[in-house]
Amino acid sequence: MKIPVVRDILEANERIAAENRRIFNENRVFVLNLMSAPGAGKTSLLERTVDTLNGEMQIGIIEGDIQSSIDAARLSKKGVATVQINTDGACHLDGNMIRGAFSHLDLKSLDLLIVENVGNLVCPAEFVMGEDHKVMILSVSEGDDKPLKYPLMFRESSVLLINKIDLLPYVDCSINKIKESSLKINPDLTIFEISCKTQEGLIGWYQWLRDMVRTSS
């Protein structure tokens, strides 16, 4: 009995996500679903991105957390439109939660909407929400075996940001190993090596965003 129920949930979610997608397209807003394990640097990446690109383009943020609004508070300080979703225990965001959240945003005024998913390297990759692309972060302190152990997220993502490269001298992690095994899973993956702390490598990520937003608007 379990499997049909799960399939129903996934199918219902895909219908809602398709409808979200239609609304995003209509409003010419480019939408990213940002995923990673807890503490890999999603909110820090958003802070840097907003600092650099806000003004040049209109950015909106949806923050997904099981509990608390710590991340939304960090972002709204930057003066961008931010909505917090508390999933109340749920391990991922889905199409319906996003629909409830974006009704609080003026989509017409936005060029870029980034959804920060719940910190979880497993479940969020299974649920679409109407996004244009999935983007994932892996921090070097998590180790270089993660693509082999959590392949789905690497397969589903268009961009992999390898973060915290400033920690490379202090951790046992080979960037080449991460790249090799990620590209074996997903040969189309665009990879950036970055440090949100030192800002190293972020220029490539900003340029990718600019190109994508320009194409979609």
Next chain:
Amino acid sequence: MKIPVVRDILEANERIAAENRRIFNENRVFVLNLMSAPGAGKTSLLERTVDTLNGEMQIGIIEGDIQSSIDAARLSKKGVATVQINTDGACHLDGNMIRGAFSHLDLKSLDLLIVENVGNLVCPAEFVMGEDHKVMILSVSEGDDKPLKYPLMFRESSVLLINKIDLLPYVDCSINKIKESSLKINPDLTIFEISCKTQEGLIGWYQWLRDMVRTSS
């Protein structure tokens, strides 16, 4: 319709976990459910623990991973009985998976069985498997806001190991903040500050294990 189905799954799991628990008690084996986000150091902790305590006590390991047997290979090198569970997409271990796995172990000969759960700070905390205690690892590179954002695992665990303290000079993380907010969620939490890399602080963890195994056998 969704909620009753989930409840059924949780209740069915609790029945199987209770039966596992009975079997573990009968065989006088002390069982831990080890949980953390991906890359926090579960397997490294097990390697150190086995190096130090194997011989003094008989240790068995069940490795839970979505895919691959990298971790089981690391542990079985150490000469301990190791079983790998591949969840094939599932984000946590449950009672039934453990039952299937421990049938491959000679429980009678074991003093301590450690189950390494799937790397995930959310879902594993919801599923019992018949363990005596839940133990969690948080690495300092994940940041000090994690107890507030993922409270369930901190509430359910008996022990919190704060790992990678060798990285403290290079990351923005306050150990005191982690301790304060964890203890607010769970005042009974036993906390050890450790580095699996330098072995700092591991003596307290070994002693906790010795005391627990002695009491249960």
